Amino acid sequence: MSRITDLLGSRHPIIQGAMGVISNPEMVAAVSEAGGFGLLATAFAADPGLVRDQAQATKELTDKPFGANLFVMNPLAARFARVFAEEGVKCVTVSGGSPRELIPMLHEAGIRVIVVTPNADSARSAEAAGADAIVAEGAESGGVQGLKGSSTMVLVPAVVDAVNLPVIAAGGIGDSRGYRAALALGAEGVQVGTRFIATRECIAHDNYKSAIVETKETGTGLVDMGRFRIRALRTGLAEKMLRGEEPADQAFRGEAIEASWLGGDLNAGVLPAGEITGLVSDIPSVKEVIEEMVGANRSQRS
Ligand SMILES: Cc1cc2nc3c(=O)[nH]c(=O)nc-3n(C[C@H](O)[C@H](O)[C@H](O)COP(=O)(O)O)c2cc1C
Known part of the structure; x- marks a missing residue:
């Protein structure tokens, strides 16, 4: 068992990154059933009761370990942490800000904490705050980004050198080539x-x-969202935002997300996605993705 599979309790050191409404119980369970580690998302959640329902629904679908993401910018993050503790979740990721306030209560509840960081300095701070592992998330990844970032290729070794904790690489990883590259850079797992x-x-x-x-x-x-940025598909709407012709704040909220991510209206909201889109050419099952990644079904291109 590697340090990461030991931490996660999964067969493979592959975390499914939290992804808002997309990280629903079915998705999380599919990843955990396939040997990865599914994560429920709470960045947009506004109701601890619904978060509990999601954790319970996931437990109905799988008896494999799964986790959750706590997004520090969400003022309810500490309440969600208590819900996950009560529901028996053993490992969470913390992103979107400093983990300092959440780590002591999570550890007290017996939950291991993986902190998502965009640079070596915040990885060092997370280690000092008691993190159990670090996700080094490069700027090519889809979704929320800090105002400064560097590519996974540079960030992962920088974080590996900076901390004395297991490091998980995120950003631009979508197949066995990316997975092996992440391991070669010193990461012990991928998100x-x-x-x-x-x-x-x-x-x-x-x-x-x-x-x-x-x-x-x-x-x-x-x-550009002001305090942060989102790497997203360059749809017509996103192009207008990139040119400053359209405000971005409403396009990354509940209704816009429902209409675009789930409703399929690509210009109704911001559609987060990373540069790895350039290497995604099919729509397989979660199990096929994970098995190809770990080499059980090696990509013909690799
Ligand atoms: C649609 C979408 C929503 C995301 N939402 C979150 C989130 O709520 N919390 C979080 O920590 N990361 C979030 N992320 C980042 C992912 O968890 C993951 O770290 C990132 O997608 C990895 O890069 P990749 O897209 O190149 O694989 C999101 C990413 C996407 C694409």
Whole structure:
């Protein structure tokens, strides 16, 4: 068992990154059943009762370990942490800000904490705050980004050198080549987002999945949200935002997300996706993605 599979309790050191409404119980269970580690998302959650329902629904679907993401910018993050403790979740990721306040209560509840960081300095701070492992998330990844970032290729070794903790690479990993590259850089596991959207089990609308398949490696951009940025598909709406012709804040909220991610109206909201879109060319099952990644069914291109 590696340090990461020991921490996660999963067969493979592959975390399915939290992805808002997409990380529903079916998705999380599919990943955990396939030997990865599914994560429920709470970044947009506003109701601890619904978060508890999601944790319980996931337990109905799998008896394999799964985790959850706590997003520090969500003011209810500490309440969600208590819910996960009560529901027996053993490992969470913390992202979107400093983990300092959450780590002591999570540890007291017996929950291991993996902190998502965009640079070596915040990885050092997370280690000082008591993190059990670090996700080093490169700027090519889909979703929320800090205002400064570096690529996974540079970030992962920088974080490996900076801390004395197991490091998990995120950003631009979608197949066995990316997985092996991450291990070669010193990571002991990977966190994958965009590749898992284009899978059969994902509830994302087919238009979102097809857009990921069709988008080249140059087809994403960083949409400015003020305190942070979002790497997203360069749809017509996103192009307007990138030119400053359209405000971005409403396009990353409940209704816009429902209409675009789940409803398939690609110009109704921001559609987060990473540069790995350039290497995603099909919509397989979650199990096929994981097995190809770990080499059980090696990609013909590798
Ligand atoms: C649609 C979407 C939503 C995301 N939401 C979250 C989130 O709520 N919390 C979080 O920590 N990361 C979030 N992420 C980042 C992923 O968990 C993961 O770290 C990232 O996608 C990895 O890069 P990749 O897209 O190149 O695989 C999101 C990513 C996407 C694509």
